Amino acid sequence: MTTSGNGCQGSNHICIHxxxxxxxxxxxxxxxxxxxxxxxxxxxxxxxxxxxxxCRSQHHHNPFHWISQWNGQFFEQSCxxxxxxxxxxxxxxxxxxALADRWDLFEGDEHEDQxxxxxxxxxxxxTTMVIIDKSGVHRLExxxxxxxxxxxxxxxxxHHSTGRKTAFTFRVLDDFLLDNLECGTSAMNYYSKLRRxxxxxxxHLVPDRYRELMRVARQWRQLKTxxxxxxxxxxxxHPIKPFDEVWLSDGLGFMVGKDRYKMHLAEAADMVExxxxxxxxxxxxxxxxRHKLESTGIGELTCARHGISRAVTFYDINCQxxxxxxxxxxxxxxxxxxxxxxxxPGIGLWHVHGHQDSxxxxxxxxxxxxxxxxxxxxxxxLWAPRGMSSPHRQECLDYQMNDSNFxxxxxxxxxxxxxxxxxxxxxxKVERHSIDSMKRRPHI
Numbered sequence: 011m012t013t014s015g016n017g018c019q020g021s022n023h024i025c026i027h028x029x030x031x032x033x034x035x036x037x038x039x040x041x042x043x044x045x046x047x048x049x050x051x052x053x054x055x056x057x058x059x060x061x062x063x064x065c066r067s068q069h070h071h072n073p074f075h076w077i078s079q080w081n082g083q084f085f086e087q088s089c090x091x092x093x094x095x096x097x098x099x100x101x102x103x104x105x106x107x108a109l110a111d112r113w114d115l116f117e118g119d120e121h122e123d124q125x126x127x128x129x130x131x132x133x134x135x136x137t138t139m140v141i142i143d144k145s146g147v148h149r150l151e152x153x154x155x156x157x158x159x160x161x162x163x164x165x166x167x168x169h170h171s172t173g174r175k176t177a178f179t180f181r182v183l184d185d186f187l188l189d190n191l192e193c194g195t196s197a198m199n200y201y202s203k204l205r206r207x208x209x210x211x212x213x214h215l216v217p218d219r220y221r222e223l224m225r226v227a228r229q230w231r232q233l234k235t236x237x238x239x240x241x242x243x244x245x246x247x248h249p250i251k252p253f254d255e256v257w258l259s260d261g262l263g264f265m266v267g268k269d270r271y272k273m274h275l276a277e278a279a280d281m282v283e284x285x286x287x288x289x290x291x292x293x294x295x296x297x298x299x300r301h302k303l304e305s306t307g308i309g310e311l312t313c314a315r316h317g318i319s320r321a322v323t324f325y326d327i328n329c330q331x332x333x334x335x336x337x338x339x340x341x342x343x344x345x346x347x348x349x350x351x352x353x354x355p356g357i358g359l360w361h362v363h364g365h366q367d368s369x370x371x372x373x374x375x376x377x378x379x380x381x382x383x384x385x386x387x388x389x390x391x392l393w394a395p396r397g398m399s400s401p402h403r404q405e406c407l408d409y410q411m412n413d414s415n416f417x418x419x420x421x422x423x424x425x426x427x428x429x430x431x432x433x434x435x436x437x438x439k440v441e442r443h444s445i446d447s448m449k450r451r452p453h454i
Contacts, residue, residue: 031057034080040064049077049093050085053145065093073097073150074143074179087209091138091149100155108156139175140217144185146208147216152177176222183230186223190406191413197224228402231409232258238412257401263408268400274344287329287366320352322378324386328355329369354378358386383429 040047040061047059051068053075060068060077069075069090077093078085098105138149182204189195201223205216261267325331332355339345347353357365357373371377375386418425 032085034059034085038080042068048080049088050080051075051077062093065090066095069093069095070103074141074145074148076145089149091151096151096153098153098155100157105153106155106157139177140219141177141179142182142204142219142223143179144182144204146204147219148208176217176219178223178226178230180230183227186227187231187234187409191410197227224402228258228405231405235259235263235409235412255399255401257404259405259408260401263404264411265404265407270344274342277343278338287327287369319350320354322354322356322375322381322386324356324358324375326357326361328357328373329365331355356381356386360385360387383432 034047034050038047038059039045041058042064043061045061045064047061049060049062049065050057051060051065053072054068065077069077073090073095075090077088077090079088079092080086097103100106138151141148141150141152186195186197186200189200190197198220201220202213205213205218208216257268261270323332323335332353335353335355336347339347355373356375356378357369359375362370362374365373375381375384
């Protein structure tokens with residue numbers, strides 16, 4: 011039999027196995043008590059079959075697993091709330107002895123007409139709250155502790171909005187922030203993924219908590235940043251309602267405070283300068299009148315090499331921007347720079363090829379003495395997406411910069427060793443090339 015035949019035969023076996031998994035075992039017994047099994051858990055190892063009681067007990071500490079129920083013909087998607095699982099907060103997960111006839115964490119219940127439009131077909135219990143986990147959007151019954159001055163550890167963050175009972179697990183908030191850092195995933199796309207994970211057939215029926223995720227993620231990002239630091243910009247339009255903006259970390263991170271920034275803008279004079287290089291869009295945008303924008307760009311300092319007497323600045327149009335840079339700094343009450351600091355202008359390797367040939371020789375990092383092997387484009391990888399409020403944008407940028415510094419620190423050894431090897435290989439090649447050139451040179 012040919013290789014392709016073996017491949018087709020193997021695929022057929024896999025397809026048969028996948029179909030066999032859709033059916034229950036022949037005896038259809040609970041894996042724990044050997045009684046009649048009705049629930050299959052897709053997240054437990056081996057997708058075991060449970061009876062109703064064992065399904066509840068086995069998922070006491072795994073309340074965010076997805077289960078399906080045997081209806082006599084096939085396994086129908088269900089949830090642990092249907093199996094009667096109740097999460098008790100406090101007392102190590104056991105029911106509070108002082109618990110009154112109150113189940114919810116918030117005052118008042120949702121009206122029935124608020125539940126019906128967004129409820130999934132397999133969720134029929136009314137006494138549940140929406141809990142968003144990295145595994146999807148769940149509805150579970152939560153009972154809190156009624157003891158006086160109760161204090162207990164919770165593994166999820168609560169968000170309360172008018173008429174809604176919603177909670178986010180710490181896992182899903184950490185997962186979203188990491189997805190946002192590494193993959194650039196927006197909150198809308200991330201929550202859309204969670205809805206499809208919850209129901210591949212009816213994602214539009216999954217409760218929409220996109221706005222709640224946006225709000226809680228900001229709070230979680232702020233809490234993580236405060237914890238790490240010892241505490242218990244692209245174009246951006248003016249906000250429609252600036253009095254509604256909530257600044258969580260104004261001026262406490264890498265971004266300058268808004269009040270000081272606005273005072274600087276009030277005194278800074280707009281100068282229209284003619285470019286001596288190519289017709290760059292960045293120059294044209296800087297000269298355009300854009301009074302409706304709250305900010306038109308972001309300037310930042312990053313340390314490529316340690317040292318304070320000599321600094322290399324990279325900017326897409328540094329051939330124009332650097333001309334009067336020190337004069338602009340000296341003329342401002344809010345900017346300062348030591349006179350002993352030598353500024354060496356540079357242009358990133360990706361942008362410098364759009365300049366004139368003379369700019370490549372003057373500003374490319376390849377020709378700057380002592381700078382090493384850098385491309386000068388690190389800032390392009392750190393910008394936050396647009397479409398945010400001013401405080402949210404500042405928090406995202408602070409979070410991105412903080413993560414960039416941390417990644418530099420933990421990868422510094424490997425990066426320096428790799429660059430050292432590349433530099434030594436480069437020196438060897440240059441020396442070999444020089445020797446060969448000397449040998450080929452005709453003797454006079």
